[in-house]
Amino acid sequence: MSETIVIAEMNNNAIHPSTAELVAAAGALGSEPTLIVPCTDASAADGATSWNGISNIIAAKSSAFENYDAAGWASALDAVMPQGTIITGTSPQSKDLAARIAGHRGMPVVQDVVKIDGNQVTSPVYSGKAMQTVSLGGASVISVRSNVFSPVQEGGENNVSVVDTTGNIATSVQEFMERASKRLDVSEANIIISGGRGMGSPENFSHLEAVADTIGAAVGASRAAVDTWEAIPHSMQVGQTGKTVNPNLYIAVGISGAIQHLAGMRSSRYIVAINKDADAPIFKHADYGIVATWEEALPVLHNKLQTMME
Amino acid sequence: MPNIIVLVKQVPDTNAKILVSGESVDLSAVKMVMSPYDEFALETALQHKEAAGGEVTALTVGGPGAEKILKDAKAMGVDHIVRVETSSSMDTNALQTVLKQAITNLGAEVVYCGKSAADTGAGSTGPGVAARLGWASASNITAATFDGGVSVMTPGNGGNVKLSVPLPAVISCDKGNLKVRKANIKGIMQAKKATVDVHTIESPISTVTVVNQSLPPAKPAGKSYQGGDAAAEVAQLLRDEANLL
Ligand SMILES: Cc1cc2nc3c(=O)[nH]c(=O)nc-3n(C[C@H](O)[C@H](O)[C@H](O)COP(=O)(O)OP(=O)(O)OC[C@H]3O[C@@H](n4cnc5c(N)ncnc54)[C@H](O)[C@@H]3O)c2cc1C
């Protein structure tokens, strides 16, 4: 494999820890990558100076990185990135950037990689109902899911070269709108607790929120919950026509486990299901299945988690 | 008045069971439909036309079987339906190069597509085609308003961002609060008579090639408990056994 480049996942001008997994993925492709850090302040790159497995770090500094614009980011990064295979994360923004850069450089892109073997990479297709392995015949862009590769460890010593760059920003921001809820979004969370129609009413989601607050989880929902209750926004929906999530722990409460819901969460590392119907399909996918009503199970779960977290 | 293109793709019905025979997915017995997000792209394109005038063309790259979804689009109200013939499987570079050429040939100020196709789940086409055309792009939009240009709502900055998108642009559509219109009888009658414009475009060689397709590894059976009190034990196992929390 020729050169590899990792584009750091960023969060408030700091490197997101999942970036260390992307560096490990580059290692699996066979080379120590150049780590590119898109930033407005080069100190953002300091977060990775002690990581192993990196050949060098470039802090790509530009005001273009203040807000996300696909054209602006791709052109600003293209100007400072070496040639080679490029690796990004799989947040919606990162997948968009991966595709835009691939287009910019006339390269192919493969999204949502969950396995790397030589130059062969595997991703879920048909909403996770099948896996597809492809061979990369040349330099490509790939986005790699989190919780697949073990992050590279500390212990290295990397220098940062700071490079100023500019991007051709196409879109312009008219307005930022805060999320109605201050809660973590399901696409950003490592633990998710989701409710379905079995919750009975949108007010009952407060029981899910209580658990979520105890363990730092995000609250999600099935489409039936989103469609039935105005108070449950589409931004919470997990599944085929909602968000695809890949957390360490997914707790499904009052959710039957329809194929379209599974499409969005089946690759979660651990799945807990609470449902009063022992035959609910969700139980086939649960690591821990509890046949009970949520009215019985959630207070017990909440109490126990509270004592555990003290 | 803008020339509007909407990209639509034929995919297996999302309810369908996916079978694998040998080393590849077997879709021969599966019902094929328009990819769900493409319906939102189509609705947005039609609303754009209603606000600003112009014409809407639905475009797909695929085999003759894909003409069914073009007829569906016609029944919903698009003006023209175009299929670009494909011979072999293409990587994203080949597909997007073909789409770029088709869009250039047709002439367009704005292209709408789905945020991701139900088969690939990728979300690569919108931003990739925009880059190849040198156009602006906005992705995963949940709402659009047409005020001369296009303003869209997209997730970002931990909330939502309202963006002005300069045309020409490629815009990929999420579900949002759109209600997709149903075809009426007149539309369905017109669609029956409509002819599909078929084009052929040379595609570059694909460097990413499929090695095999398989079913996902079966998950070992989980542990099952009766009654709400078991939730305490499960919480403890999440720490002791799963090393979470
Ligand atoms: C094209 C398409 C796209 C779709 N996209 C999505 C998607 O993105 N996401 C999605 O989720 N769905 C999606 N669906 C819908 C999907 O098919 C299901 O209808 C939906 O997931 C069902 O939601 P649910 O499990 O909450 O409701 P139900 O199927 O009604 O299940 C409710 C469950 O709650 C249980 N229950 C009831 N009372 C209690 C109680 N007191 N305590 C515990 N359990 C209780 C019941 O036993 C039942 O299993 C899509 C469908 C189509 C056709």
Ligand SMILES: Nc1ncnc2c1ncn2[C@@H]1O[C@H](COP(=O)(O)O)[C@@H](O)[C@H]1O
């Ligand atoms: N072969 C195709 N023909 C027409 N449009 C396509 C094709 N493939 C993808 N698209 C469009 O691009 C969107 C995203 O596809 P993907 O990048 O595969 O997730 C789809 O929802 C379609 O709108």
